[in-house]
Amino acid sequence: MQSTGLPGALALxxxxxxxPAAGGELPRLDPGRAQELLFGPLPDPKAEASCVQTVDVDxxxxxxxxxxxxxARDPEAFRxxxxxxxxxxxxxxxxxxxxxxxGYRGIIHLVPHVPQGETRKHLAWVSAALLGFDDxxxxxxxxxxxxxxxxxxxxxxxxxxxxxxxxPAAFAHGWTVSYNVNGTLNHGPxxxxxxxxxxxxxxxDFDHDGWSSSALGDIFDGIVARCGTRIACLAPYAxxxxxxxxxxxxxxxxxxxxxxxxxxxxxxxxxxxxAVQAGRGVKRPFKCGPPENARAWRLxxxxxxxxxxxxxxxxxxxxxxxxxxxxxxxxx
Numbered sequence: 001m002q003s004t005g006l007p008g009a010l011a012l013x014x015x016x017x018x019x020p021a022a023g024g025e026l027p028r029l030d031p032g033r034a035q036e037l038l039f040g041p042l043p044d045p046k047a048e049a050s051c052v053q054t055v056d057v058d059x060x061x062x063x064x065x066x067x068x069x070x071x072a073r074d075p076e077a078f079r080x081x082x083x084x085x086x087x088x089x090x091x092x093x094x095x096x097x098x099x100x101x102x103g104y105r106g107i108i109h110l111v112p113h114v115p116q117g118e119t120r121k122h123l124a125w126v127s128a129a130l131l132g133f134d135d136x137x138x139x140x141x142x143x144x145x146x147x148x149x150x151x152x153x154x155x156x157x158x159x160x161x162x163x164x165x166x167x168p169a170a171f172a173h174g175w176t177v178s179y180n181v182n183g184t185l186n187h188g189p190x191x192x193x194x195x196x197x198x199x200x201x202x203x204x205d206f207d208h209d210g211w212s213s214s215a216l217g218d219i220f221d222g223i224v225a226r227c228g229t230r231i232a233c234l235a236p237y238a239x240x241x242x243x244x245x246x247x248x249x250x251x252x253x254x255x256x257x258x259x260x261x262x263x264x265x266x267x268x269x270x271x272x273x274x275a276v277q278a279g280r281g282v283k284r285p286f287k288c289g290p291p292e293n294a295r296a297w298r299l300x301x302x303x304x305x306x307x308x309x310x311x312x313x314x315x316x317x318x319x320x321x322x323x324x325x326x327x328x329x330x331x332x
Contacts, residue, residue: 028089029154034063037093037156038070041112047072063091074116077123084127088134088153092123095158095178103255105167110180113161119181122192126157126179129193133200136270139277144306150204151175172199194267201266204304205259212262215299219292220258229254236289239296240264265300276310288314 029037039048051065064082070093071078081092094112102108115123133152141147156176162168162183169183177199185191205212227233229248239261242250250256251264265286272282287297287309294314301309 028060029063029091029156031059031062031066033156034066034091034093037091037158038066041094041096042114044069060085067091070114071116074120077114077116077120080120080123080127084130088130088155090130090153090155090157092126092157092159095160100162100168102165102167105165108165108167109163110160111163113159113181115159115181122159122179122181122186125186125189125192126196128189129196130155132193133197136274140273140306140308143310144308146306148304148306148308149208150304151207152200155200170195170199172202175203177203194271197270198263198267201263201304202259205262208303210259211303212258215303216262216265216296217258219296220261223292224252227252237292238264239268239286239293262300265296266304269297269300269305272311273309276312282311285311285314287311 035048047069048066051062051069057065063085067081067085068078071081084090084092092115094114095110097111098109100108100110113119115126130152137148137150137152154175156174158176158178159181160178161181166180166182166184168180169185170177170179172178177196179196180186185195223234223237227237229252231243231248234249234252238249238251240249240251242264244250244253247253251261253260268286272285275282287294297309301307
């Protein structure tokens with residue numbers, strides 16, 4: 001690598017600035033938004049100013065410079081954040097300090113946290129998930145021959161740490177996903193992938209004019225009317241495994257509403273498609289359960305995922321197949 005005379009991370013930022021984004025032109029956050037994400041919660045005027053004074057490149061180059069300054073203490077964390085931005089246009093920033101209304105969990109104090117050093121693994125898991133979504137949707141769109149009506153790129157990411165509590169694991173609003181490095185659920189790449197897909201679905205659901213309420217509301221209400229919170233009754237209809245402590249399935253937790261059912265359904269769609277893609281198959285496909293499942297599944301797939309469903313068709317229900325040979329009337 002040719003020497004630039006600049007600090008290592010900043011020099012690497014300039015190299016990244018000359019590389020094209022994978023998959024062609026991407027939606028991008030503007031430098032002002034990126035600066036607020038990276039330095040608004042923890043200001044560093046000298047570092048911020050250096051990206052204006054030193055780097056005479058385009059907007060993407062300035063954002064990469066800001067990333068280099070924010071993650072200057074951990075080159076590997078910078079590499080992860082820079083590659084994530086290059087591939088997806090998403091910026092790994094910080095959540096402002098705040099008191100969060102956790103509902104039944106009470107008021108939770110949240111503080112900004114740079115995911116570097118010992119907590120760099122969280123940035124690695126988040127980055128791996130979002131880059132995996134990029135590949136996942138590329139394959140879906142290639143199979144469909146059409147774009148998916150789903151946004152997973154150009155997100156504002158805000159890392160934080162909860163104080164004296166380990167919730168919420170994450171929350172989403174306005175194309176922003178906030179992630180807790182101290183979250184109970186956030187203990188490995190698989191669960192973080194599922195969590196992020198769940199949260200990003202909420203953003204897309206809202207962008208589709210609250211699709212889950214209009215499309216799945218009747219299905220959801222019928223299941224709740226039949227089962228209440230009884231786990232044994234709900235089990236065939238539950239699109240996710242998560243249960244609340246001492247309660248019921250998270251998808252049917254009182255007060256959560258149809259939006260959480262839909263987000264769990266979307267998360268299950270991801271899991272099943274990835275299983276088929278990996279050649280593992282799906283032992284109990286969600287759509288092959290009660291009729292309500294098949295209806296909800298088809299509505300979701302058509303609305304958000306370009307109609308692509310790699311899970312094989314369900315076997316005929318008992319008694320619904322062709323008549324046995326002996327039962328058919330013989331021709332005269």
